[in-house]
Amino acid sequence: MKITAKLFLTFLAVISCVILANVALARWSFQQGFLDFINELERERLTVLGLDLEREYDRNDASWEGLTFNRLSGRATLPIHPRRGVRGERHPPPLAGRKPAHETTPPTALYDADGNWLMGHVPEQANAGSVVVPVFYNEAKVGELRSWPEAPGAFSSASEFSRKQLMASLFIALLSLALAGIISWFVARRLLKPVKSVLHAVGELSKGDYETSLPDTRRDELGELMLNISELGRILRADRTANQRWFANISHELRTPLTILKGEIETLQAGIRPFDQQQLKSFAHEIDLLNHLVDDLYQISLTDIGALRYQFEHLNLSELIESLAPSFTERAANDQLKFEYRGEPNLWAEVDPLRFKQLLLNLTANSCLYTDAPGTVRLTVRQDQSEVYLVLEDSAPGAELDNFEQLFAPLHRQDYSRQRHATGAGLGLSICRSIVDAHRGEISATASELGGLKVSIRLNKRRVGRDEH
Missing domain, CATH: 3.30.565.10 (Histidine kinase-like ATPase, C-terminal domain)
Structure with missing residues (x-):
């Protein structure tokens, strides 16, 4: 698999994980927020009902005896059947097998300050998800209202609204994923464009073409790499030129004394010049030139390889x-x-x-x-x-x-x-x-x-x- 495909799949996988996480968190947040919204509406209803109860409690000589929800609230929709008797023996009527008259109003009950039930309806699981609002009289708590809102899914309208929100979230997620895929593909290709230029330049250098030069318009790490490769090409060109000049110069320096020696030997062989001390001195001079050149070259070579101590x-x-x-x-x-x-x-x-x-x-x-x-x-x-x-x-x-x-x-x-x-x-x-x-x-x-x-x-x-x- 090429780097372009790897980058594309990596970007796509990362973005997909982020989108799925966002959808899941958004769904969870919606459900929590929707439930909190329903509870807050119920709390406002109980607050209004509590104010009505406070006024009726005052009119009834600060007593709950003889009061009913229907008469107290003026708009209550639950049928109330309070039982007479000793306060401590009052119990909520069971709702098993039947529902309130109006399904839009959750079960609601009134309790006294000590937590004893006075009137209203209580579901079978009365301890789960209740909304409680205290009732005060002269800044003293005289009772509390409790209601048990049903889950949002229990209502057809709420379920339909939730389903529409889920479908909208999934559509947005799929659209975002498609857009992310397109962007990832173009980003991967754009990111790898300078890398391909670098690979091409390195390939040319490995073939011996040192004329390769990369643009220096980038200011990131890839731009620094491209600049270094261009500098490497320049150095290799200079080294190749120096080596060519080096061999040419060595050949020139060695050719001169060798040519002189060869010419003098040929004159001796032809008998044109006698072999005497003067001739030996000339030979020694040219040999000294060669020896000095070899010694200098040896010192330079030792310096280049780091062997000169x-x-x-x-x-x-x-x-x-x-x-x-x-x-x-x-x-x-x-x-x-x-x-x-x-x-x-x-x-x-x-x-x-x-x-x-x-x-x-x-x-x-x-x-x-x-x-x-x-x-x-x-x-x-x-x-x-x-x-x-x-x-x-x-x-x-x-x-x-x-x-x-x-x-x-x-x-x-x-x-x-x-x-x-x-x-x-x-x-x-x-x-x-x-x-x-x-x-x-x-x-x-x-x-x-x-x-x-x-x-x-x-x-x-x-x-x-x-x-x-």
Whole structure:
């Protein structure tokens, strides 16, 4: 059974139960209310009769002797046959086998203040469903009127009215059930319409079609699901494009040293070039390029699978950077560049020393590699109460504004026709981002005031302190 049918039957079953409960409660309420209505009418009749009895009681010298219902009420319809004798020996006349003269008036009897019967008719089951109204004289109870209304079903008119009410209730219930069925069907289809769109989109994604996009007009849970599926499609498209670019870049990086090695070997085989130390040095250089590329790829793969371990320590970063500054200065001087360091003393943070050194070495090597001589490479380090900021800037040339974020993509180069530099493989900044991410920091690139690239790093201290270890 499909979800549409399940929802339809569920809605219909719930609504049917509610309608049946409403009909049953309405019927019960009607019967109770109708009985209460009859009793209330009887109570009003007894109240009027009691006022007549009170006046006659006063005229009869405050005595019930000699009074009858026919004369007292002036409109009583019951034949009354009071028995004379001692008050305590008076008993109601039996009604078994006969009815009052007028069936529209229920059996009615008058009792004294002590509950002794005085006059009137009493049914055989006198204790069931009686209506009692006291009779007062000078604010003192001198008697009470009791009547026993018959059930509504005992009268043909009442039975017919009750039957009509029942038929009307059943008709309304059937009409409501039919209307509920129609509404349930349309509601079930409308509720499942976005679900079907989601199922279609997921099916397309499973087939490899990542161009699927769902509307974002809904603001409920289904809208959130559709938005997430659209975002998943976008991420899968980006990943597929990145993987394609990744394989193309790896092929490009590996092809260059292999092509050089193959060409040099062919020249040796042809006897065009002699096999000497210079040739061995050229071979070693290209092999170093391959080895460096393989090592960088291995580090990135370890980071992606979470196998690269970090050992964090609470270190004085100022001392660590100052110890590396001479090697940075020497590296820059080899490329006819000037290295400048501006840092605050006693700057503490919790980092992995080995990975932090690798971060600084990669950033400095990247700046020296792509900065024209004579130029400048500047490292600035500062801190606030909870964060450490590292900024590495270099002079011209710079990067295009729309390429800043792509600089951290693996094997990304701004210009593949650019001359190949030393051991650069386009993985340095990608490894830097992995290291910064492992330290729960942020890294970004912008244009530098020096004319080149500005790489900014923000690291959380995790534990704040100065001059402590």
